[in-house]
Amino acid sequence: MIEISESVTPGRSPAVRKAARILFELAAHHEAASFGELSRRLAMPKSSLADICGVLLEAGVLARDIDGRMQLGGRLSEIARGLVGGTPLLELFHAAVPHAEELAGRTVALAVLSGLDAAYLSVRPGERPLPLTLKPGIRLPAWSTGTGRALLSTLPDPVIREMHTDAPPLSPSGQLFDMERLIEAVGLARARGFASNADLGEMALAGTAAVVYGRGGPLAAVGSIVDITSADAGSDAEAVRALARHLSESLRREPASPSEA
Template identity: 30%
Template sequence: MSVISDNVPDAAPQVPAADHTLRILTFLARQRGPVPARTIADQLAIPRSSVYHLLGVMAAHGFVVHLTGDRRWGLGNAAFELAGGFARQQPLARLGRPLVAALADRTGESAHLAVMSGRDVLYLVEERAPRRPALITDVGVRLPAHLTATGRAMLAALPREQVRALYPDRSTFTQRTGSGPSRPGELRELLRRTRADGYAREDGEVTAGFASVGVAVTDHAGWPAAALAVTWETARGPDAAQIADAIRDSATELGRRIR
């Protein structure tokens, strides 16, 4: 179906509800954070009653979430699952693999590439440096985003409202080693420090005795499409800021390649 603008199709669709649903999801994906239902209705020229009905159905299936206190709607976990599925099928891993290998060579430590999938990160590429131990971050492994350097780097690049939609209360936080944020306020402070530093870090929160630094890879819209990270044994203690500089160069190049 050809489209005259981003919002209004040039002919009446044969399945209006499906058309409205897809347009609403596309609209939400392009926003920097959750928005009111009225804004969706006005921008897409869809009756407000239809917007509320469709949002309710999508919320029941996890594609959107409602921030009751803010009266706003944002993408839900199911929408992020679709993004993760696309990432597994498109050339992100192919484009990132040589950069991950070069990053491991440059730092002398193991490096990996991951994408967001709901409240998890999904690892697409791992390059183990010579004489370094095996890590849990094998290709295809999922880990809680709020505990990992890759996840924190991507969460810090998301709008604060979207992070709040993903982590509304304490029940959404899991632990692995007994450390790491366990409630929304702790995560907000951690992400604030991440934005101030320009990179994310974790130390012993995924695996005791190992630390990581991560940097987000952003797409043409500034959205975190992926993240690169380097992991090392804490006892060796390389300089995290220097490692972050090396990762940032690779993340910038990968961002350029996917645009």
């Protein structure tokens, strides 16, 4: 998860820094939050918080729930669209997942590689609660997740090694990073067409994921996520691969966006 420290580069756009902290805090939790809750969690004065939230509400980046609490707003989907090359992948994902019958009841997620993290852009919640509530905006170390491993598998091994040379992101579950284990995992993902983190069970979750390709190459990864104790972590592999193929084919049929032209 991203943390914005007030002590780093002090004095540089403090209001922007505070706005980023508010967005990341809301993204990290499933529930909407009141001003009082956010003020306590962020150690931020209510007056300052109210001013910044007011601007974010006007911009549509934040929204109020029925009880007036703060939650992420709809305009973030437009920002997320930029993370998938300006393509309609998010809309295609939302339309396709309900028809993936083999994944009925599963949590299904769409993620992109952001630095060393898998950043989740969209999540269709499953029928069973998971040990970690996944929602758009959450970021987890790519090396420890199924979607992240799928995305890393599109890169050459030397690039993966170079990326993780200095201080790989820590696992929320306390898993220890192992370069050779990661290289083995992404090699296996390339060979079989899907990735898994069942050997780690990050946050007690097992993910099975496959890459979605746009016209310019790898764009995102789509994956199913289950409680590692509840099912065979690889049982969704073919259904996930089929969903990734469908999304890739749908993208090829779409008119090229300005960024792809």
